[in-house]
Amino acid sequence: MDQRDSAGPKLEFESALTHFVERAEEMVNSQARMRDLIRINNELTSNLDLTNVLRRIVEIGKELLNARYAAMGVIGDERRLEQFIHVGMEPEVYEQIDHLPEGKGLLGALIDDPQPVRLETIASDARSSGFPAFHPPMESFLGVPIRVREEVYGNLYLTDSLNGAFSSDDEELAEALAATAGIAIENARLFDDSSYRARWSSALAQITSRLLTDDEGDHLQVIVDEVRGLADADLVSVALVSEGGGEIVVDHASGVGAEELVGRSFSLADSFAGDALSDGEPRLVDEQKRFESHGFTDEALLGNSMVIPFGPSDNRVGILAVTRTSGRLPFSGRDLDLGVSFASHIRLALDRAESQRARRRVALLEDRGRIARDLHDHVIQRLFATGLSMQGTAAIVSDEAAGQIAAQIDELDAAIAQIRQSIFAMRRDPESTSVSLRARILEIVDRVSGQMANKPRVTFSGPVDLMASGTLTDDIAAVVTEALANVVRHAHATKAEIAVIAASGQVSIEVTDNGVGPGDSPRLSGLDNLRARAENQGGTFAIHQASGGGTRLAWSVPT
Template sequence: MAGTRLPPLLEAVLGVGTDLELRTTLQHIVDSAAELTGARHAALDTVDPGRDGLTGILPLTSPAGTPLRARPPGAVPPRPGTLRVPIHVRDEHFGDLHLAGKPHEAPFTAEDEQLLHVLATQAGVAIGNARLYEAARQRERWIEGAAAVTTALLTGGSAADALTTVAERARMLADAAAGVILQRTDEGGMEIVTASTHEDPGDIVGATIQPGSPVLEQLLGGEPVFIDDSATDPRMTTHVRHRFGPSMMLPLEADGRLIGTLALPRRRGGRPYTAVERLLACQFAYQAAVALVLADAQHSRERLAVCEDRDRIARDLHDLVVQRLFATGMMLESTQRRSAGDEVRSILSRAVDELRSTVQEVRTAIFALQQPPAEAPATFRGKVLRETAGAAALLGFRPSTRFTGAVDSRVPDQVAARLLAALRRALATASRRPGVTRVEVTVDVTAGLPDGRDAVRLTVRDDGTAQDGTAQDGSGQDGDGQDGSGQDGCAGTTVTWQAPL
């Protein structure tokens, strides 16, 4: 080897290992090969571009000219005026360096080939180091992502928010077009319940995999599924599959419990997932599933603690407050019967009525405390309490609420819906009326219509300034709205709505 070629070779050998980023390393190799041999054209092709996520950027070329057409390993020998040298990473054939176009159409010499073999040997070492570095970086990102998901899930939020957190973080880590969570349906299939995309995911949520699908059998069995092209794979049956290309479908399973499936599709024509990415994504899915189970258990413990506390408060109210109020009312009624003066009896009567009203409100508060705090009310009584609680933000205080009769069992769903709509309008009207400091809501299922039919009556009273045309209702058949003078402490406006049962 001529002495004049040694310094450039040393510089080239040292140069290919200075950068740990794989794509940059490969470009250094191509540029150094062209510079060492004086070739006008240099290119590098790989046996398996998808192995390192290089699809779409190879063959790499030197700036000196147009790229050569990459040849698969074992092809016919290079034509005259060209040179090809293999690159091995450990025992793996990584790819080939192709050179062509010596100055003045001169042939490549044995010395050129020897220099290129030395460079190729060092290139194999540099590529191996770059692979290790890239794998370490990816592993670090996925570990940090899994830790962030665990922290987010264990610091609160609903179940839907937890699934969204997993989908969003996984999409960013995998450089995917979408992060999707699927869960089982009652029919035995799977449905997309959460989706994170760059655009509006509205048309993705709700897509289903029908029972009997081959991919479904693998997912329900807890096996990951890797897909090269979602648009053409016959196993994919959702109506949005044509948008996506390579995809991973990973079970979210922990302690033998299948929570769902995490799908990470890339855009159509996107680069395939590498073996390292698949492994890291599977590990992330398992850790996310464990975090979801832990978060659900934590939320259950918190809900149990809240329910136990509310139950204790309800028992205290019932055992202490209600019984004392009831005993006081009995004492007042006894005194009222023994009293001789009309004025005293009138005062005692109002006091007894006030105590009865207070007992009714305390019992309503006890009922509200006994409802699950994190769930939407399913009963008519619970829905009425929700409406009055929501009106407190507008009124500045919470309306008092009383129920008479078997409210939950006697009011049909259609009638309940109309009553709730009427209650909502009446409370909104009261919030706009001046001078309102008290609102009373009464639901009575022991009422009757003039024709003798049983009815439910909703009454909303307030003590504000009455305005013409304010109190009106009457939506639907047998509905009836009217203004009237207030009672029981409310001297403003009364709105009544009733319907047959």
């Protein structure tokens, strides 16, 4: 037999055997990958923590498809990458890169057209936009979309196959992994949503019970603190519309910069808060917006935020602002819906707080009324009786003794007048808005008293409230305000006395202090307005050196 004839069948047999071995290896590899896929399917679908699920999908993709790098881009609003989860890159390299991908170039093409993409070299594709500085080089690429029901949730990206290039089998396996990932993500999202709503519902029930049963405590602060924890926010604030309606004032806050924020006011004009209050609709605010131009500072709205109006439907009284710092995940519609449920309780908390203040005010007034009655019915009557007795004694003693007794009687009269003034002050509601002259002067004195070592003493003589009305009341209030301001700023006084006298068709104001005195050239720059007020009313105004030192201001007008 010819040697060539015997070699022919042998080569054919070896070729067939090699083919069968390669096919067997492919089947073994396919079965191994199938077992891996089943194992991965069980692992992913049994994990209900969304954050862990997303991370494991990326790690498994890198392992299963033998890639050097793997990542997942989660698509958010406006078809931008909301999250970018990656494995394989060294931490020091990642820190050097200016920014993570934003969904442009080749990654953006997958977002715009969610179909698998497999490339031997990334640079060969016209859609590639290159890499930022310090980014490691990458050659082969495989990208597949991850769908949750009919929604494209994100994309799985694999680069630098350790086999040299990704094969068609790799692409099929990646698509199978993406399908499993979609199911796992859906399960985790449903579980997360259920748990999330359960936490909010439980907290809402506890707040409701507390509002209905607990009459003490700052319920609004409890709500603000609770919302910050539930929403995983960095700052939560409650701002109320000012009386004029043009501004909002931060009443309560919790979180980053809360202490500095409370008490600050912001204009409602052309602001997110103003828009929400005008139409009564809650809204999500993207961190890309310029909050400063809308009446907010960085402390008020730091990044992605929820702005929720609250109050009666015909009178929005304020907003609940829930904020995360810049760069964190934005809030979702689910967050907004649950935030609205808490905002509805803020109005109730404000009503309860006002009810608490009203009860405390009534209790205070009742206590003051009891003390005032005791002073009037007992102390003043005894002082009157003592004065009358002393007058009788003065009639039967020497002139010198009678003069001393008369001086003491004058002191008793002054004490009685001061006690009566104290009775009037105690019966006055400090939170009420009164237009009487007595009340206005006492309010002015209350404001200034904290700036002096001793509270100014006020005495009223005659029918002050009857004789002073209209513009005269405003003038007298201005006189007292300016006079006390000069006592505080210039006189360096420790004591001041104010006498308001209505008698003989005139109302007179005298303000005396124990300060440095007016000197040779009295400072009238701040008092010229008071002289003008007196002259406009046909009266007089003057400043003198007080008899015991200090300054005596005298202002008098006819009624």
